[in-house]
Amino acid sequence: AQKITQTQPGMFVQEKEAVTLDCTYDTSDPSYGLFWYKQPSSGEMIFLIYQGSYDQQNATEGRYSLNFQKARKSANLVISASQLGDSAMYFCAMREDMNRDDKIIFGKGTRLHILP
Amino acid sequence: DAGITQSPRHKVTETGTPVTLRCHQTENHRYMYWYRQDPGHGLRLIHYSYGVKDTDKGEVSDGYSVSRSKTEDFLLTLESATSSQTSVYFCAISEPVLEQGSTGELFFGEGSRLTVL
Numbered sequence: 001a002q003k004i005t006q007t008q009p010g011m012f013v014q015e016k017e018a019v020t021l022d023c024t025y026d027t028s029d030p031s032y033g034l035f036w037y038k039q040p041s042s043g044e045m046i047f048l049i050y051q052g053s054y055d056q057q058n059a060t061e062g063r064y065s066l067n068f069q070k071a072r073k074s075a076n077l078v079i080s081a082s083q084l085g086d087s088a089m090y091f092c093a094m095r096e097d098m099n100r101d102d103k104i105i106f107g108k109g110t111r112l113h114i115l116p
Numbered sequence: 117d118a119g120i121t122q123s124p125r126h127k128v129t130e131t132g133t134p135v136t137l138r139c140h141q142t143e144n145h146r147y148m149y150w151y152r153q154d155p156g157h158g159l160r161l162i163h164y165s166y167g168v169k170d171t172d173k174g175e176v177s178d179g180y181s182v183s184r185s186k187t188e189d190f191l192l193t194l195e196s197a198t199s200s201q202t203s204v205y206f207c208a209i210s211e212p213v214l215e216q217g218s219t220g221e222l223f224f225g226e227g228s229r230l231t232v233l
Contacts, residue, residue: 006158033213033220045206045224052219091158095213095220102147102166102213102220103174108158 003027004094004107012113019079021110023092026073031097034075035104036066039089048090051075087114119143122207122225130233135194137228139207141187147210148190149174149222150182152203159206165190166212197232204229 005024013019025034036048051059051066059066067076079086092107119142129135139148149164151174161174163182171182179201181193194201208222 035219035221037222043204043227045208045222047221047223050219050221093159093222097213102210103149103161103164103172104210104220104222105161105175106151106159108156 003105004092006090006092006107006110008110009108010111010113012115013082014115015084016081019082019086019112020067021077021079021090021092021112023075023077023107024073025075025092025094027094027096029096033095033097034066034068035093035095036064036075036077037091037093037106039091039109040085041088045091049077082114084114084116087112120207120209120223120225122205122228124228125226126229128231128233129197131198132196135197135230135232137192137205137207137230139190139192139225141190141209143209143223144187145209145211145223146187147212148184149208149210150180150190150192151206151208152176152201153206153227154203162192162205194230197230199232202230202232 032053034051038046049061049064051068063080065078089109091109093104095104121140123138150162151159160176165171165184183191205228207225211218213220
């Protein structure tokens with residue numbers, strides 16, 4: 001079964017608008033971590049934000065916030081005031097703590113295009 | 117930036133030949149991973165290591181083997197490359213979540229593009 005689902009293969013958004021990238025996950029582990037990574041056209045993987053399953057508040061990092069809805073098993077990334085440089089591939093990922101091996105599984109990604 | 121280097125960065129080879137990709141880190145992180153990235157599939161975990169000589173299989177391990185004889189080096193070997201192994205390969209490292217202050221965040225190398233003809 002797919003553990004991480006990103007249902008939006010591609011998105012087009014006008015510059016300066018807010019963007020929500022969807023991510024749902026599946027786990028029976030009560031302890032886990034959720035990550036978002038950005039991959040620009042240059043190819044490097046850039047860590048954006050992290051949310052632990054026991055964190056009480058949604059994570060925020062500058063213009064990035066993670067809308068964590070535990071009961072719905074969703075961890076959407078919100079980018080406020082989008083910029084042209086936000087055009088990239090975005091990956092949601094999850095670490096399950098049950099096995100104590102810390103491996104991280106990724107979704108298939110969403111390609112975001114910011115329009116001027 | 118985390119000190120992770122992958123070599124070679126680009127390689128073209130023929131079906132049936134052996135290929136070894138090297139990942140070298142200078143961060144002394146305990147965990148190391150190999151992922152492959154293909155369009156429409158995101159990143160898929162091939163193998164990972166949680167210590168010297170301790171490795172395990174990921175989601176797509178068939179046709180790949182790994183070795184980790186030193187903390188800093190993690191080798192990915194394709195014993196007999198096939199066209200389906202044409203991909204971009206990423207190495208990543210992390211510290212255990214149990215380490216104070218660690219989220220288990222992955223730090224990535226720059227990727228190695230492998231083409232199997």
